[in-house]
Amino acid sequence: MKKYFASIxxxxxxxxxxxxxxxxxxxxxxxxxxxxxxQTTSFLYAKFRLIFVLGIIGYLLSLWAxxxxxxxxxxxILLILPTFYTISVASFYFLLPVRWLTRLPVAFLFSVSFYxxxxxxxxxxxxxxxxxxxxxxASTSSFVFTIITAxxxxxxxxxxxxxxxxxxxxxxxxxxxxxxxxxxxxKMENITGQMITxxxxxxxxxxxxxxxxxxxPVAPTIWSLALSTYMYILLGIVNDFLRExxxxxxxxxxxFVGVFILTFSFLVTSWSG
Numbered sequence: 001m002k003k004y005f006a007s008i009x010x011x012x013x014x015x016x017x018x019x020x021x022x023x024x025x026x027x028x029x030x031x032x033x034x035x036x037x038x039q040t041t042s043f044l045y046a047k048f049r050l051i052f053v054l055g056i057i058g059y060l061l062s063l064w065a066x067x068x069x070x071x072x073x074x075x076x077i078l079l080i081l082p083t084f085y086t087i088s089v090a091s092f093y094f095l096l097p098v099r100w101l102t103r104l105p106v107a108f109l110f111s112v113s114f115y116x117x118x119x120x121x122x123x124x125x126x127x128x129x130x131x132x133x134x135x136x137x138a139s140t141s142s143f144v145f146t147i148i149t150a151x152x153x154x155x156x157x158x159x160x161x162x163x164x165x166x167x168x169x170x171x172x173x174x175x176x177x178x179x180x181x182x183x184x185x186x187k188m189e190n191i192t193g194q195m196i197t198x199x200x201x202x203x204x205x206x207x208x209x210x211x212x213x214x215x216x217p218v219a220p221t222i223w224s225l226a227l228s229t230y231m232y233i234l235l236g237i238v239n240d241f242l243r244e245x246x247x248x249x250x251x252x253x254x255x256f257v258g259v260f261i262l263t264f265s266f267l268v269t270s271w272s273g
Contacts, residue, residue: 019068025116026061031111033057034090035103051090058086058114065118069125073190077122080181081145084174085117104201117145123255124185139185143239146178147232154210154224164214172207178202179235186242202234218269229261 004182017025037050040061061081063075071080089110093103166223180199184191209230234255240246 005137019065019122020108022065023115023122025109026065026118027115029061030054030058030086030114031107034093034109034110037090049093051087051094054090054177055087059083061147062118062121066122066125074125077181077184078124079143079193080148082117082121082176083115084178085114085145085149085151088149088156091156092152093183097214113145114147116141120145124188129186143182143235146182146235147228150175150178150231153226154227155211155220158220158223165212167214168207168211171210172203175206177232179203182235183237183242186239198238203232205234206231216265216269218265222265222268226261226265229257233258 033054059079059082063070066078072141079103087233091237093106093110120138120141123132124142126132126137127135148260154171157167157174162170176199179202180191181196183198206227209227213226216223218226236254237246237251240250
């Protein structure tokens with residue numbers, strides 16, 4: 001009997017997963033859910049319900065993969081980006097042609113990117129407890145994923161053809177959450193009034209930008225590109241300011257990007273209707 005229980009104990013130790021293995025499994029399972037969900041229904045309402053469910057699955061699997069060292073604050077803040085990234089890519093995935101030749105490469109890219117994203121969030125999870133050398137790379141990765149996620153989400157919002165004021169409200173709320181998790185990663189402490197204030201003000205500015213662009217005859221891609229660039233500039237300046245890295249060179253780069261995208265948007269806009 002003792003040998004039997006000893007063998008069970010050895011087996012349980014053998015199958016115990018480390019954090020990297022959990023991240024790989026979570027990435028694969030979310031990708032499978034992404035592929036399967038697009039093959040189950042053709043009704044628009046059902047598609048958005050599946051996207052919402054997939055977002056919950058992405059959250060739960062991310063929580064499971066990053067559970068070690070997780071606190072209540074991190075369980076909310078750290079998982080905003082993986083959840084929203086899953087929802088944004090799933091929304092875009094539904095728009096692709098129903099061909100495996102198109103969807104499989106996108107699913108593969110999503111799996112790799114989701115794995116990279118969870119690795120970045122894991123760095124924040126660990127860096128909040130002790131200093132590690134990968135923090136700066138994780139910050140850059142998280143910032144890029146935030147802008148990409150915002151681009152996809154703004155594209156979906158525009159596709160709903162909402163009234164201008166609802167565009168502003170929805171963009172404000174989504175931008176607030178995305179910005180909050182980026183600002184939290186600067187010091188990785190409890191959520192402060194300063195973080196909430198900065199996040200709300202930046203979200204409000206982007207929401208106002210969405211209202212203004214609602215009267216601009218642009219394509220959905222240009223609408224979302226302009227808004228995500230606006231977020232890139234505002235969030236980049238505030239992020240660099242909080243990290244004490246803001247200088248004239250950075251500001252000039254942000255201005256250049258803004259002027260370039262604004263000029264591009266003007267050139268590709270059909271003003272004749």
